[in-house]
Amino acid sequence: MPAPLTDLSRCSLHTMTTKPWSLAQAVDGYRRAGIPGITVWRQHLQAAGIDAGAKLLRASGLTVTALCRGGFFPAVDRAGREKAIADNRQAIDEAAAIGAPMVVLVCGAVPGLPLAEARRQIADGIAAVADHARSSGVRLAIEPLHPSYAGDRSAINTMAQARRICQQFDLELPGSSAVDRKVVGIAADVYHIWWDDALEDELVLAGHHGWLHAFHVCDWKLVQSEMLNDRGIMGEGCIPIRTIRGWAESAGFRGFNEVEIFSTKYWAEDQDALVAKCAAAYLAAV
Amino acid sequence: MPAPLTDLSRCSLHTMTTKPWSLAQAVDGYRRAGIPGITVWRQHLQAAGIDAGAKLLRASGLTVTALCRGGFFPAVDRAGREKAIADNRQAIDEAAAIGAPMVVLVCGAVPGLPLAEARRQIADGIAAVADHARSSGVRLAIEPLHPSYAGDRSAINTMAQARRICQQFDLELPGSSAVDRKVVGIAADVYHIWWDDALEDELVLAGHHGWLHAFHVCDWKLVQSEMLNDRGIMGEGCIPIRTIRGWAESAGFRGFNEVEIFSTKYWAEDQDALVAKCAAAYLAAV
Numbered sequence: 001m002p003a004p005l006t007d008l009s010r011c012s013l014h015t016m017t018t019k020p021w022s023l024a025q026a027v028d029g030y031r032r033a034g035i036p037g038i039t040v041w042r043q044h045l046q047a048a049g050i051d052a053g054a055k056l057l058r059a060s061g062l063t064v065t066a067l068c069r070g071g072f073f074p075a076v077d078r079a080g081r082e083k084a085i086a087d088n089r090q091a092i093d094e095a096a097a098i099g100a101p102m103v104v105l106v107c108g109a110v111p112g113l114p115l116a117e118a119r120r121q122i123a124d125g126i127a128a129v130a131d132h133a134r135s136s137g138v139r140l141a142i143e144p145l146h147p148s149y150a151g152d153r154s155a156i157n158t159m160a161q162a163r164r165i166c167q168q169f170d171l172e173l174p175g176s177s178a179v180d181r182k183v184v185g186i187a188a189d190v191y192h193i194w195w196d197d198a199l200e201d202e203l204v205l206a207g208h209h210g211w212l213h214a215f216h217v218c219d220w221k222l223v224q225s226e227m228l229n230d231r232g233i234m235g236e237g238c239i240p241i242r243t244i245r246g247w248a249e250s251a252g253f254r255g256f257n258e259v260e261i262f263s264t265k266y267w268a269e270d271q272d273a274l275v276a277k278c279a280a281a282y283l284a285a286v
Numbered sequence: 287m288p289a290p291l292t293d294l295s296r297c298s299l300h301t302m303t304t305k306p307w308s309l310a311q312a313v314d315g316y317r318r319a320g321i322p323g324i325t326v327w328r329q330h331l332q333a334a335g336i337d338a339g340a341k342l343l344r345a346s347g348l349t350v351t352a353l354c355r356g357g358f359f360p361a362v363d364r365a366g367r368e369k370a371i372a373d374n375r376q377a378i379d380e381a382a383a384i385g386a387p388m389v390v391l392v393c394g395a396v397p398g399l400p401l402a403e404a405r406r407q408i409a410d411g412i413a414a415v416a417d418h419a420r421s422s423g424v425r426l427a428i429e430p431l432h433p434s435y436a437g438d439r440s441a442i443n444t445m446a447q448a449r450r451i452c453q454q455f456d457l458e459l460p461g462s463s464a465v466d467r468k469v470v471g472i473a474a475d476v477y478h479i480w481w482d483d484a485l486e487d488e489l490v491l492a493g494h495h496g497w498l499h500a501f502h503v504c505d506w507k508l509v510q511s512e513m514l515n516d517r518g519i520m521g522e523g524c525i526p527i528r529t530i531r532g533w534a535e536s537a538g539f540r541g542f543n544e545v546e547i548f549s550t551k552y553w554a555e556d557q558d559a560l561v562a563k564c565a566a567a568y569l570a571a572v
Contacts, residue, residue, distance in 0.1 A: 111524040147433050150481035151508045151524040159482055195436035222437045224513055238397045238437040
């Protein structure tokens with residue numbers, strides 16, 4: 001287990017963690033709290049306007065750690081799949097506009113569509129946009145989602161499934177670091193993958209092959225009031241977050257630890273207080 | 287995909303599906319609905335009394351398909367683990383008393399205990415009771431639980447993890463069929479394992495090695511009001527149940543399809559009507 005983190009220098013917050021805040025409020029709030037990184041969700045960026053948002057972010061001094069989110073490639077017909085591909089191209093353009101090094105992909109699933117077929121469509125969708133991503137200087141980070149979301153959010157539910165897609169691509173980004181040198185890689189979120197007995201091995205593989213693009217933290221509460229928006233702040237649940245961070249760092253990861261918490265409960269609280277809670281929990285439990 | 291089932295001859299209901307009913311009410315209700323199988327939960331059996339329950343079941347003409355549930359082996363100290371082992375011996379005795387061919391194991395997990403350690407304790411716990419199971423003529427069926435339950439219910443979350451425990455044992459039950467000839471095997475519940483890309487392969491392996499002890503059905507609703515007791519009736523969700531039944535049957539499985547639905551919503555309804563719904567859904571969607 002690695003030593004505790006002693007400062008916030010590698011801490012990033014997802015704007016969805018403070019969902020009620022506009023992009024401008026998030027930028028301001030994170031800066032006041034001494035959080036140096038921000039992962040921007042598209043609804044917050046689009047509400048601000050892409051150009052205005054990009055300008056705001058450049059002026060903020062914050063490091064943009066990612067744009068969330070692209071993906072949702074599978075669809076029941078070709079028109080749906082082409083629409084998804086067009087939307088992912090746009091997400092890549094938005095990422096480039098705000099200086100985000102990657103677009104996080106929630107890959108998609110469609111009720112009734114066999115998961116194996118969804119996975120094929122996901123690989124095809126990524127293939128359709130990977131060159132555009134590379135030429136835009138933007139990585140694509142496949143986020144394996146918890147098996148709870150296999151029904152309608154992602155047919156990619158383990159690190160191994162994400163890896164098998166990464167293995168289909170050999171595109172590199174010039175000037176990248178070893179651990180994330182590939183265009184198509186993985187966003188490893190402890191909420192989704194903490195239970196997987198292959199996690200340590202897969203993190204090592206991902207780091208070795210240049211696929212380890214991002215590391216997300218929050219916690220898994222034993223009792224959740226619903227399936228999507230009752231995540232815990234780090235330390236509130238059962239995930240061995242620090243152990244897993246140690247695995248990621250053994251694999252070479254030195255990027256930001258991104259705090260991504262969807263919580264109806266916390267969104268109803270004062271968001272400055274929530275950011276302070278996240279910062280304290282980051283030091284105590286990540 | 288196999289042909290639809292045309293009758294209820296392989297249908298069994300878990301008494302937990304009709305939780306408000308006593309064992310006597312369940313026996314009566316299932317018989318009236320033409321359901322030939324019953325998997326008995328221990329709280330229902332213990333409320334009836336073991337001897338009285340056994341007599342009731344023998345007289346009912348129903349086939350007892352399993353006793354639910356043993357397991358919960360991991361604990362923070364030796365006393366806790368020994369208590370669990372004693373309880374599992376008792377479950378085996380109860381299964382023998384009511385003529386249940388197996389005890390279903392929800393293997394257990396303890397918040398804060400590393401999952402790898404929990405898995406070792408699970409294997410040790412099963413090892414401690416396997417001979418007693420064999421000499422009692424009772425199988426042990428490891429039920430892999432959905433990764434949602436890795437925090438506090440089971441560190442065994444995939445068919446592969448269950449298989450690796452089965453592989454540590456080579457005990458056979460004389461007179462068993464090929465597909466479930468081993469003492470230590472698996473209860474495959476579609477709710478828990480439908481998302482797993484190794485499912486078909488693991489079912490085939492389980493059948494080949496004599497580990498395929500049980501097959502449970504219900505459905506995964508895309509929106510669930512909470513994590514435990516909002517399961518769907520077959521056809522209400524996104525699980526390709528018939529496809530998976532086909533895989534189990536390709537693996538040699540010819541046992542009962544056990545309907546196991548935990549649902550606060552359905553428990554509040556008339557239980558005769560619920561049994562009728564389950565029977566109709568069994569024919570339509572299993």
